[in-house]
Amino acid sequence: MATISRASRIRNPALFICDIQEKFRGIYEFPKLYESTQHHPTPNIQVHHLTKQPQTSISTTQKMLKAASTLQIPVYITTQNRAKLGTTVVELQEHLNGPHIRADVDKTLFSMITPEISNLLPQPGSGSPPLDVIIVGIETHICVTQTTLDLLERGHRVYILVDGVSSMNAEERGIALARLRxxxxxxxxxxxxxxxxxxxxxxxGFRAVSGLVKEN
Known part of the structure; x- marks a missing residue:
């Protein structure tokens, strides 16, 4: 399949929320993905991380989910082995409803492109435009990486939010982002x-989205 150009504007956005679950609360910069450290301090995060990168009243994922609701951007959510690793964190649950939520799938695959989600996406040769997929979640070097590669292989464009992805080992994030770029x-x-x-x-939607950005 021909490679889609990166020199294009976002025209057909979709938001992918990858495995932001209860058991991962100790991950590097995890609060940045979903909540304010000012209100919900998280164990196992070093104090100097909080000092260097203070959080405000809205996180990257919350901001993106609120914007998706305002703009009616399709949202696809996964969890990894929910029975063992828990559901999507409670702080995000209030944003996971509405007609724009297209899937909330539990998986064992590392990639979000499960059969259930794959069947919901534009298929090659169908005449439907490819997606501009925006990804937040964890871990950057495993599930986010494999999801991105699968989407690129299928002809979609992928945007990885550097302020919305993380890994247990902080060094893995930078390595993965370089590879995916x-x-x-x-x-x-x-x-x-x-x-x-x-x-x-x-x-x-400008005023609502501008307000979300200002909160952050």
Missing amino acids: DAGAIVSSSESVLFEIIGDAGHE
């Missing part, structure tokens, strides 16, 4: 992709 993914930030999706201060 080389593979054809776009490494960006939540604020950048949100304003790219809006595209115009006259957009009906």
